Amino acid sequence: MVDVVSPEARSRMMAGIRGKNTKPELVIRRGLHARGFRYVLHDNRLPGKPDLVFPKYRAVIFVHGCFWHGHSCHLFKLPSTRREFWRKKINRNRQVDHSAIVAVKDAGWRIATVWECSLKGKTKLDPQHAMRALADWIISNKETITIRGH
Template identity: 65%
Template sequence: MADIVSADVRSRMMAGIRGTNTKPELLLRKGLHASGFRFRLHDRVLPGKPDIVLPRYRAVVFAHGCFWHGHDCHLFKWPSTRPEFWQAKIGRNRVVDARSEAALMEADWRLAIVWECALKGRTRLPLENVISACADWLRSDRQRIEIRGE
């Protein structure tokens, strides 16, 4: 199936997709900050350039978009156009995620992944519950947490 917009328009649309400061990330940052947590953003020194870095807790938080990271939820659907491209692209993203997670754990960082479906869509959780789960995890000694929609 041919694209419904020109290559220039598609390029401009794709360039507008944010990699940082996404809505799910901003929701998490606002909630954690209001709960008293202080953090750094997008530390380039750490593997995977985590969205939120909490050095005091030796913890990082990733706000993963379900489409870009190939999550198995209702927000992810394989595109019908150029399937080979998208399978390679999302497959690479998954490999990079796994590598980054392993490197962070090996460096003794604690890891939280909050999926987009936990914050939007029909399976979303109340924001207070997501922030509370993150805060409880930060105060605990658990190594890893993954928060996803219901």
């Protein structure tokens, strides 16, 4: 038997999934704010609307959920149902991520990517280690940093 979900029902289900103010994003925001950093949230003037923007340092942070962005870690597993739908959706998310990163770099901004697995699950880092690495990167001149789980 095949479950058929109407587009309206699917839309309602997807509406419950957060794109902003996720738990990993809140952890990063709180940690950096406690260290004295001030930022703009989801600035739509920049491609991809980075999660945190630090105009003073020309730096942005993208906080990626491992499932939605297809990270190669224990938190990502392609669902066993509607595999082609999910494969296309996640590949599209990856393409959008890549385009946004290229455009932000071309605009002269530095980019940090923080993966959800660095903050939760069996490969999570010590939160203070992740915050220290991000804080050090923000004040540095380094172009990019990626923070992922062990």
